[in-house]
Amino acid sequence: MVGLSVGEKHFIQGGIAQDLRTDGRKRLTYRPISVETGVIAQANGSARVKMGKTEVIASVKAELGRPSSSAPDKGKVSIFIDCSPTAAPQFEGRGGEELSMELSAALRQCLLGGKSGAGAGINLSSLSIVEGKVCWDLYIDGLVISMDGNVLDALGAAIKAALSNTGIPKVNIASVATSDEQPEVDVSDEEFLQFDTTAVPVIVTLTKVGRHYIVDATTEEESQMSSAVSVSVNRQGLICGLTKRGGAGLDPSVILDMISVAKHVSEQLMNKLDSEIAAAEAMEED
Amino acid sequence: MEYVSPEGLRLDGRRPMEMRQLRAELGVVSRADGSAVFEMGNTKVIAAVYGPREVQHRSQQINDKALIRCEYTMANFSTGDRMRRPKGDRRSTEISLVIRQTMEACIMTHLMPRSQIDIFVQVLQADGGTRSACINAATLALADAGIPMCDLVTSCSAGYLNTTPLLDLNYVEDSAGGPDVTVGILPKLDKVTLLQMDAKLPMDIFENVMQLATEGCKAVANYIREVLMENTKQLENRRGV
Numbered sequence: 001m002v003g004l005s006v007g008e009k010h011f012i013q014g015g016i017a018q019d020l021r022t023d024g025r026k027r028l029t030y031r032p033i034s035v036e037t038g039v040i041a042q043a044n045g046s047a048r049v050k051m052g053k054t055e056v057i058a059s060v061k062a063e064l065g066r067p068s069s070s071a072p073d074k075g076k077v078s079i080f081i082d083c084s085p086t087a088a089p090q091f092e093g094r095g096g097e098e099l100s101m102e103l104s105a106a107l108r109q110c111l112l113g114g115k116s117g118a119g120a121g122i123n124l125s126s127l128s129i130v131e132g133k134v135c136w137d138l139y140i141d142g143l144v145i146s147m148d149g150n151v152l153d154a155l156g157a158a159i160k161a162a163l164s165n166t167g168i169p170k171v172n173i174a175s176v177a178t179s180d181e182q183p184e185v186d187v188s189d190e191e192f193l194q195f196d197t198t199a200v201p202v203i204v205t206l207t208k209v210g211r212h213y214i215v216d217a218t219t220e221e222e223s224q225m226s227s228a229v230s231v232s233v234n235r236q237g238l239i240c241g242l243t244k245r246g247g248a249g250l251d252p253s254v255i256l257d258m259i260s261v262a263k264h265v266s267e268q269l270m271n272k273l274d275s276e277i278a279a280a281e282a283m284e285e286d
Numbered sequence: 287m288e289y290v291s292p293e294g295l296r297l298d299g300r301r302p303m304e305m306r307q308l309r310a311e312l313g314v315v316s317r318a319d320g321s322a323v324f325e326m327g328n329t330k331v332i333a334a335v336y337g338p339r340e341v342q343h344r345s346q347q348i349n350d351k352a353l354i355r356c357e358y359t360m361a362n363f364s365t366g367d368r369m370r371r372p373k374g375d376r377r378s379t380e381i382s383l384v385i386r387q388t389m390e391a392c393i394m395t396h397l398m399p400r401s402q403i404d405i406f407v408q409v410l411q412a413d414g415g416t417r418s419a420c421i422n423a424a425t426l427a428l429a430d431a432g433i434p435m436c437d438l439v440t441s442c443s444a445g446y447l448n449t450t451p452l453l454d455l456n457y458v459e460d461s462a463g464g465p466d467v468t469v470g471i472l473p474k475l476d477k478v479t480l481l482q483m484d485a486k487l488p489m490d491i492f493e494n495v496m497q498l499a500t501e502g503c504k505a506v507a508n509y510i511r512e513v514l515m516e517n518t519k520q521l522e523n524r525r526g527v
Contacts, residue, residue, distance in 0.1 A: 146315040
């Protein structure tokens with residue numbers, strides 16, 4: 001995929017060992033992040049996030065649906081990721097499907113919690129309208145437009161930004177129905193409820209190259225990785241999900257070390273992201 | 287339903303011969319060899335070009351010219367009602383083919399034998415006229431990639447509703463069931479490379495509608511030329527010439 005010569009490989013590995021990467025960053029420095037919200041007119045909320053040359057779009061659509069029988073007081077959230085062939089020619093046809101599935105699964109683990117919905121970053125109870133009858137179904141769609149490494153973190157950030165941009169229409173219950181009928185609801189097109197996104201975690205991926213690990217790896221750096229650990233951390237510093245990728249095994253103590261570093265880095269990322277989202281929202285209102 | 291009011295205004299407030307707002311930007315996908323965003327009103331597409339490069343599958347290699355490939359994809363969120371289409375459904379395959387044939391008409395493929403050029407178009411928002419928008423975006427992306435072309439291809443659609451020819455249909459007008467004529471032209475050479483119509487139309491009216499669509503293509507061509515000029519000037523400034 002990435003054609004690198006032996007010299008280039010040594011250069012990347014040596015740079016990471018000396019804490020000075022090929023683009024001049026330190027091991028734990030991010031590329032510049034820019035956020036733009038409200039980019040998709042038809043969606044309830046949307047955002048475009050750029051991390052260096054990686055660019056992703058996330059959109060949130062809300063539809064009325066029926067809650068599942070196992071969790072009648074909760075709404076449903078589904079996450080789908082697509083890798084556009086514009087990002088890389090190998091995503092042509094069904095080529096992007098494997099990566100799309102991997103990313104969707106990782107994001108579901110990080111944002112939606114367990115099967116019961118416990119430990120979810122998104123408050124599912126707030127999506128309930130009439131218990132056991134009507135709830136909101138949130139469809140979160142991510143699209144990778146341009147890919148230069150660290151797509152998972154960018155998607156996590158884009159989903160967080162899109163959710164804070166989301167307005168869910170206020171619903172008035174027109175008639176109280178008897179036990180087996182569907183109640184009639186009236187969806188307001190003027191009043192919107194803002195979504196509380198303070199609990200939505202950010203995802204930090206630490207990529208291990210040689211003996212060291214780095215954040216926000218580019219495609220070239222990712223091609224040299226032995227393994228990567230993605231940790232999602234929320235505002236309270238709690239770990240919401242964890243995935244490990246890559247073939248090589250990791251020492252358990254290294255994993256714990258990586259998690260603590262990820263937690264530390266996530267604070268900076270969260271603050272940076274929150275200020276970017278606030279700036280983007282202010283821009284949109286002007 | 288009334289698509290043109292007695293005052294001569296369309297549903298979105300345009301005049302019958304008025305186009306939607308155009309916007310284009312080059313170099314949006316930094317890893318691609320050439321890329322562009324093209325917007326016609328609420329329709330928004332991204333095109334990325336990879337190549338000319340080595341042919342991926344040897345059996346497809348053509349010895350005297352370049353192989354052009356094209357893929358059209360729609361984002362899940364691009365339409366009003368969210369839907370999950372399987373990749374490579376009939377409609378996308380047909381549009382991919384149309385775009386490929388249209389672009390092949392202008393690329394000087396004989397200059398790049400035994401190589402391959404990939405054109406990927408991704409629809410971000412669909413509000414009618416995606417076919418035209420994709421062709422316009424692909425032209426810009428090819429120009430951005432520096433691929434030799436004998437002319438720019440531009441495309442625009444026109445329809446006929448309430449006994450009025452309408453330029454650049456949006457989604458509501460497009461789904462009204464009237465005829466929809468999509469034209470692609472080579473503006474400098476003054477040749478038609480793409481012509482598609484559904485529904486039926488009397489001969490003399492068809493002539494008018496096609497004329498209108500061709501005028502639309504020319505307007506798009508002027509805009510595209512402006513964007514390319516502006517981009518070239520910026521490149522020149524950056525090099526400090």
